[in-house]
Amino acid sequence: MSETALDPLADPEAEEGAGPKEDRHFVTALARGLAVLACFGRDRRMLANHDIAEACGLPRSTVSRLTYTLTKLGYLHLVEESGKYRLGTQTIALGSMALGGLDVRQIARPALRAVAQAANASVGLGVRDRLSMRYIDCQRGPAAISLNLDTGSRISLARSAMGRAYIAVCSDRERAALYEELQAYDPLAWPALRAGLDRAVQEHREIGCCTSFGEWQDTVSAIAVGFRPGGGLPPMSVNCGAPTIITDGRFLMDVARPKLIEAVRGLEGVMGA
Template identity: 40%
Template sequence: MQQDRQFVTALARGLEMLAAFRPGDGALSNQELARRTGLPKSTVSRLSYTLTQLGYLQSEGDGGPYRLGLALLALGSTALAGYDARAAAAPKMLEFALRNNVSISLALRDGSDMVYLETCRSQARVSVQLTTGSRVPLATTAIGRAYFAGLPQHERDALRPLLAQRYGADWPQLETRLEQAAADYAARSYTESFGEYEPDVMAVGVHLPSLLPGQPAMALNASGPAFAFDAAAMRDAIAPALLSLRQQIVPNCL
């Protein structure tokens, strides 16, 4: 990228700073931001000052620590509004979560991760706590595997180098699991991740094809705590219900 004359390095570094914040973070110091981004602390200090002046960060004192600023809310709301599938699916997702006592999420791919566009939870006291904007890995989650499995073969093949780069020495084993997930999906139209991403989370997922021209494919998952849902319950009750929900959202989906 550095040899690309069209690539603005300063802008990229500023975006790296914003991307360094994770769900659940409090305020972060320049030192912590430098550690997470790998940027020099002097660069981080200049970027945090600039981003604060523009409203993308908020400083809790002179020179930090910093929280994400309100200017990002406007960007996030605008981005979410661009996905019509989210608005169409949300009411049905909430009804599904309440009826089946699970959490349900809609996500699309960003790099080697899946990013949640919408999440609905049941009223159960204990539920999966991921929210809109959360990122989860593609290779080890039901929602990521469903996204992958539902893609045409050439698109799956195009993703492999990216996943191989992310997972390094672990990739051959994960690739085998993804291929098995794709084979299972072809046979039963859903994927599973039982305790692989989080030891106490059971999840099944389905692929959602692009609903409108120009919009990306997505995926849905339903998840619940392992103490409440064993593998049989997920396969016999939740997976068929999730397939039915997909049919409601995308009537012509096979």
């Protein structure tokens, strides 16, 4: 399953310009610089200015100034032979510091690995990244075929089980703000998305998890449980999924769901949530 086949709402390109123009506290130049960095990924390791301009929807002259500044600061590195940029060492340092502060990854890893082994599936821990979910850890079962997702991967917030579980444990205020962003991004798709998210919130309350059987990708089945780890950390969610060719929704619900819920409740207890 390719990460490039993501839902548009999980596409970092689609979120450029999402900052509210009427918000006088919003710094557009900073947002544009961060959007440039967000263009890079596993399938886009080397980009030229024109690639970035197309991805961000910005003039090339603006992108040239942004890439020049980011290169000076060490967040980008210019490969002179190709005239293209790759992420610089400052982004590596920044990412390492951010992940290093998430002790929950080390605490959660044994439990995630146990669920992955028992369910013969992929189990991931994720946090929200704008209108996406970002994997901060991933464990795999022994299956020969697994999802092509790993630490750092991004998936849809609105259509994935992981994203829905995140929304399910948000406060009413947090959820309302997210709903406004999703509606503003795609007003035409919003009514159907809203109905699906409302069902997911109710589902999480009633059966302890959210589901996405073929709704994020038609060949993927997944369930997820959201939780609030405490300690000043944002809400997170843990998913369990696999290609439908080896695992169906019934197996995930009957076998993986109780194990996943137990793992998350144990994690909450350890974190003191």
